[in-house]
Amino acid sequence: MNPIVNRYTELVGIDHPIVQEGLGPFRTPKLAAAVSNAGGLGTVSMPGMPADLAEGARVFRDHIEECRSLTDRPFAVNIPVGVDGNGVVLPFTDVYIRMVLDARRADPDLARHLTVLTTSAGFPGEYIAMIKDAGMIHQHKVGSTRQAVKAAEAGVDVIIAAGFEMGGHAPSKAVHSYVLVPSVTEAVDVPVLLTGGARDARGLAAALAMGAHGVAMGTRFITSTANTDWHPAYLQALIDAQEGDDVAFDGVYGPCRGLRNAASARLTEHIGHTSSDIVDAVELTRWKIESMQRAQTAGDVRDGLVLAGQVASAIDDIIEIAEFVPNTAAGAAQILRRLASSLPIPTASA
Numbered sequence: 001m002n003p004i005v006n007r008y009t010e011l012v013g014i015d016h017p018i019v020q021e022g023l024g025p026f027r028t029p030k031l032a033a034a035v036s037n038a039g040g041l042g043t044v045s046m047p048g049m050p051a052d053l054a055e056g057a058r059v060f061r062d063h064i065e066e067c068r069s070l071t072d073r074p075f076a077v078n079i080p081v082g083v084d085g086n087g088v089v090l091p092f093t094d095v096y097i098r099m100v101l102d103a104r105r106a107d108p109d110l111a112r113h114l115t116v117l118t119t120s121a122g123f124p125g126e127y128i129a130m131i132k133d134a135g136m137i138h139q140h141k142v143g144s145t146r147q148a149v150k151a152a153e154a155g156v157d158v159i160i161a162a163g164f165e166m167g168g169h170a171p172s173k174a175v176h177s178y179v180l181v182p183s184v185t186e187a188v189d190v191p192v193l194l195t196g197g198a199r200d201a202r203g204l205a206a207a208l209a210m211g212a213h214g215v216a217m218g219t220r221f222i223t224s225t226a227n228t229d230w231h232p233a234y235l236q237a238l239i240d241a242q243e244g245d246d247v248a249f250d251g252v253y254g255p256c257r258g259l260r261n262a263a264s265a266r267l268t269e270h271i272g273h274t275s276s277d278i279v280d281a282v283e284l285t286r287w288k289i290e291s292m293q294r295a296q297t298a299g300d301v302r303d304g305l306v307l308a309g310q311v312a313s314a315i316d317d318i319i320e321i322a323e324f325v326p327n328t329a330a331g332a333a334q335i336l337r338r339l340a341s342s343l344p345i346p347t348a349s350a
């Protein structure tokens with residue numbers, strides 16, 4: 001019997017309420033398949049925003065097909081909702097969401113496995129109905145209780161509450177998981193996942209205690225044997241990171257957390273100014289994405305942007321996902337049972 005069964009595991013059809021969330025603009029089909037095969041939910045990440053978006057969509061589709069070829073379990077895709085200064089959704093979001101929905105329509109076998117679409121960054125607006133009509137489960141990542149209520153009221157199925165300590169693009173309101181998650185679980189009726197700062201059974205137990213239904217981890221899954229697509233220097237940089245080695249810099253959609261190095265210093269120096277104060281905004285965005293990808297593919301962890309959560313400081317090993325996912329669920333259940341049984345039983349007179 002699976003140690004933790006709840007509304008979330010039943011909705012998505014997985015054994016354990018443990019998600020490997022999107023890690024774009026990087027390659028994650030093998031990682032996603034490993035997490036899904038271990039009974040969690042793996043996520044294929046978006047491949048970036050190349051000038052040729054048709055080529056980007058082809059690469060994304062290849063990653064999805066690769067993941068499908070490696071798992072028979074449910075898996076997800078992550079697509080951030082990029083918006084311009086006028087609130088208009090950027091073309092890459094539209095192209096990628098439509099590619100996923102078309103791919104599922106054309107291939108019923110793929111549709112049975114690629115069942116979850118996670119959006120993040122901006123509000124998904126009209127895409128909520130499109131995703132629902134396609135029969136997919138829609139998860140949306142938010143950084144505030146207000147955004148959580150808005151998304152749930154608009155029909156999103158699962159809210160991912162993102163604390164500021166998270167790796168990658170972090171909420172502009174800078175609310176941390178310990179404050180945000182209980183507020184979000186109080187405010188919405190749909191299942192909620194904690195993202196930001198979780199790395200083990202204790203993190204999952206804490207998320208459940210705060211009313212969440214599971215955890216969506218990013219940084220923890222990067223240092224795993226299944227993650228052979230990333231340069232070993234990236235994994236080593238995370239293992240070497242100590243407390244205080246992470247920083248929030250000016251990313252693509254707002255603040256973004258990664259390791260302190262020459263590349264992030266270039267962006268933290270300019271925090272508080274708009275990107276266009278520095279150089280041409282489009283060029284700067286391209287440089288940021290290219291520099292993230294250089295760290296991941298070429299291992300340039302000095303002059304490339306190394307996205308990582310604050311939790312990297314507490315990670316010092318490379319995990320086997322097949323063991324890690326079930327052990328984390330079993331460990332969380334054990335913690336909760338032990339804590340409950342250690343409490344005094346209230347008496348009638350107390």
Ligand SMILES: Cc1cc2nc3c(=O)[nH]c(=O)nc-3n(C[C@H](O)[C@H](O)[C@H](O)COP(=O)(O)O)c2cc1C
Nearest residue numbers: 021022023024120166167168196197218219307309
């Ligand atoms: C390298 C890296 C890349 C990320 N890319 C994305 C992304 O493309 N889309 C997204 O919604 N979140 C992205 N995130 C955030 C993760 O999905 C997840 O929410 C976050 O890592 C959780 O915090 P943790 O790192 O403390 O586990 C990224 C995080 C990291 C570390």
